[in-house]
Amino acid sequence: MKHTIKELEDIASQIRRDIVRMVHGCQSGHPGGSLGCADFFTALYFEVLNHKKDFSMDGIGEDLFFLSNGHISPVWYSTLAHAGYFDKSELATFRKLDSRLQGHPTTHEHLPGIRVASGSLGQGMSVAIGAALTKRLNNDNSYVFTLHGDGELQEGQNWEAAMFAPFHELDRLICSVDYNGQQIDGPTKKVLALDSLQAKFEAFGWHVINTDGNDMQSIVEGLHYAKTLTGKGKPILNLMSTQMGAGVDYMMGSHKWHGTAPNDEQLATALAQLPETLGDY
Amino acid sequence: MKKYTYTEKKDTRSGFGAGLHEAGKKNDNVVALCADLVGSLKMDAFIKDFPERFTQVGIAEANMIGIAAGMTIGGKIPFTGTFANFSTGRVYDQIRQSVAYSNKNVKICASHAGLTLGEDGATHQILEDIGLMKMLPGMVVINPCDYNQTKAATMAIAEYEGPVYLRFGRPVIPVFTDPDQKFEIGKAWMVNEGTDVTIIATGHMVWKAIEAGEKLAELGIDAEIINIHTIKPLDDEAILKSVKKTGCVVTCEEHNKFGGLGESVARLLTTELPTPQEFVATNDTFGESGTPDQLMSKYGLDAVNIVEAVQKVMGRKK
Numbered sequence: 001m002k003h004t005i006k007e008l009e010d011i012a013s014q015i016r017r018d019i020v021r022m023v024h025g026c027q028s029g030h031p032g033g034s035l036g037c038a039d040f041f042t043a044l045y046f047e048v049l050n051h052k053k054d055f056s057m058d059g060i061g062e063d064l065f066f067l068s069n070g071h072i073s074p075v076w077y078s079t080l081a082h083a084g085y086f087d088k089s090e091l092a093t094f095r096k097l098d099s100r101l102q103g104h105p106t107t108h109e110h111l112p113g114i115r116v117a118s119g120s121l122g123q124g125m126s127v128a129i130g131a132a133l134t135k136r137l138n139n140d141n142s143y144v145f146t147l148h149g150d151g152e153l154q155e156g157q158n159w160e161a162a163m164f165a166p167f168h169e170l171d172r173l174i175c176s177v178d179y180n181g182q183q184i185d186g187p188t189k190k191v192l193a194l195d196s197l198q199a200k201f202e203a204f205g206w207h208v209i210n211t212d213g214n215d216m217q218s219i220v221e222g223l224h225y226a227k228t229l230t231g232k233g234k235p236i237l238n239l240m241s242t243q244m245g246a247g248v249d250y251m252m253g254s255h256k257w258h259g260t261a262p263n264d265e266q267l268a269t270a271l272a273q274l275p276e277t278l279g280d281y
Numbered sequence: 282m283k284k285y286t287y288t289e290k291k292d293t294r295s296g297f298g299a300g301l302h303e304a305g306k307k308n309d310n311v312v313a314l315c316a317d318l319v320g321s322l323k324m325d326a327f328i329k330d331f332p333e334r335f336t337q338v339g340i341a342e343a344n345m346i347g348i349a350a351g352m353t354i355g356g357k358i359p360f361t362g363t364f365a366n367f368s369t370g371r372v373y374d375q376i377r378q379s380v381a382y383s384n385k386n387v388k389i390c391a392s393h394a395g396l397t398l399g400e401d402g403a404t405h406q407i408l409e410d411i412g413l414m415k416m417l418p419g420m421v422v423i424n425p426c427d428y429n430q431t432k433a434a435t436m437a438i439a440e441y442e443g444p445v446y447l448r449f450g451r452p453v454i455p456v457f458t459d460p461d462q463k464f465e466i467g468k469a470w471m472v473n474e475g476t477d478v479t480i481i482a483t484g485h486m487v488w489k490a491i492e493a494g495e496k497l498a499e500l501g502i503d504a505e506i507i508n509i510h511t512i513k514p515l516d517d518e519a520i521l522k523s524v525k526k527t528g529c530v531v532t533c534e535e536h537n538k539f540g541g542l543g544e545s546v547a548r549l550l551t552t553e554l555p556t557p558q559e560f561v562a563t564n565d566t567f568g569e570s571g572t573p574d575q576l577m578s579k580y581g582l583d584a585v586n587i588v589e590a591v592q593k594v595m596g597r598k599k
Contacts, residue, residue, distance in 0.1 A: 058355050066351075107383045115354050117383045120374050126344045127379055130351020130359075133336065137312070138355055157375070160344035168336075 010277035012042040016247045017274045018078035024267045026095040032257040034075035036242040041079040048223040055112035068124020069149035070104040080113040088281040122155025146175045151183030166205030169233040174226045176238040182255040206237045213240035282498040283473045287455035291428035294392040298323025300435025315362045322362035346372045349387045350379035365394035366407040381417040395535035397452045397573035406568035412540020414446040415513045422513040424448040426487035428456045433464035452573045467511045469519035475505035479523040479530040486533040493587035529557045529594040538562035557597035559590035
């Protein structure tokens with residue numbers, strides 16, 4: 001371990017503070033999913049991912065990460081800033097005119113850490129597969145990680161990709177699903193039920209693991225374990241149960257905070273629950 | 282009228298296949314992907330020599346475009362191959378977000394474009410693809426006119442950094458361009474110098490424009506014929522120079538006149554040099570089953586239609 005669990009939890013707390021402040025600052029954005037995935041991003045970037053500080057688009061010899069559900073950009077931007085990709089003061093520009101921190105992540109403004117645009121859902125797994133194929137051609141044994149929303153799996157392209165990856169034995173591909181059971185119009189169970197994602201992915205030929213995405217120990221161990229599963233010819237799916245809005249009591253467990261910004265009073269309530277550990281931007 | 286002859290007829294898709302093979306020999310980073318249409322896209326030679334650099338994606342075009350975008354990360358130059366319909370309309374959002382907006386070095390190679398796909402009918406005969414692709418910021422759009430030009434274009438786009446849409450077709454047509462030509466993206470080719478009218482043609486319509494030029498010469502009309510193989514970026518300079526001389530223009534394309542080459546030319550002329558223009562193109566319609574020749578005739582894409590359009594536009598000259 002590069003960090004203790006407590007240290008990682010402290011980083012996640014700062015990232016959560018950044019998320020609510022960023023979304024409050026422009027009065028738009030997606031706090032719910034961002035908060036729910038703060039622990040995953042912390043574990044990935046500060047513990048699991050073998051990545052270089054100097055960003056290069058090609059990412060030769062380093063692990064890559066692709067965010068498919070691009071609307072949770074606040075958590076990624078804050079993570080990238082604290083991981084050293086750019087100065088954290090830039091977080092204040094989120095969703096504002098002339099910012100590199102667009103509402104949804106893009107390569108267009110050349111923000112270090114981003115390798116493809118996402119936002120229109122369902123495309124990230126295919127892109128990650130392509131990057132993994134190129135790593136194989138380049139004899140580069142690094143890993144390719146992704147994150148997907150659970151509601152996002154209603155997009156058909158995911159299942160084209162899910163069929164392809166096991167057939168081509170891409171066992172250095174580690175995809176995680178933010179399994180919070182919520183989407184814009186309500187619980188996924190009511191909108192379009194996903195039923196057993198484990199059974200679906202296993203039927204497609206994936207090795208499925210289950211983690212608690214809001215338990216730092218569980219997510220760190222899960223991602224480390226996922227890396228040990230290579231060599232068996234199966235891509236790995238990390239089915240990660242999370243709470244939308246995790247860390248802010250009034251946002252937790254409801255789709256209502258998928259894409260709504262807190263007002264001044266709500267911001268103060270949220271920040272009181274999230275200790276400032278690394279210094280606000 | 283400059284004399285053009287040919288000794289053989291070939292399909293432009295075979296020009297793509299040959300060009301892809303050459304590009305693959307020249308650059309190890311060239312990779313190819315196909316969505317279950319290897320034979321139709323003439324990718325066999327590439328696959329035979331570079332099996333490890335070919336990916337069969339199956340009937341999953343959206344996945345193919347995403348994979349191609351991802352393969353650029355790490356330095357590969359992916360060429361995707363399927364029919365034009367499935368290369369564009371079916372995967373528009375994947376191209377828009379993962380390729381164009383992300384500025385990925387993907388070459389979207391599209392066969393069986395237009396009416397000349399023939400008997401399969403309108404589901405497969407896309408007449409809107411040039412419009413769809415040229416609207417994407419940063420996308421280069423190329424529609425070569427014969428086997429040799431398609432081969433040269435395929436090799437040229439491998440050396441160009443950025444997203445490209447390369448459109449070609451199914452039928453065998455005359456091979457009349459130089460086999461050793463150097464293909465310059467965005468540079469018009471002067472097919473015939475003339476003074477009375479400018480005929481601007483792309484793709485399969487270039488040979489028909491040559492046939493029309495010969496008929497027009499018999500009628501005493503001296504037509505300038507320009508091949509625009511690169512619809513975007515358009516060779517503004519070549520078009521304006523010609524139109525200044527002739528004072529009228531006919532555009533010819535195997536595509537809907539809504540959104541095609543003709544509209545690009547009209548946009549240029551409206552802002553720079555307002556000029557009478559006629560369109561030889563399909564008119565807001567789907568195609569249907571039939572032989573390629575029957576369809577080109579029924580939908581008004583023959584040499585005779587170009588001749589009629591020239592006569593009409595010359596009557597509108599000031």
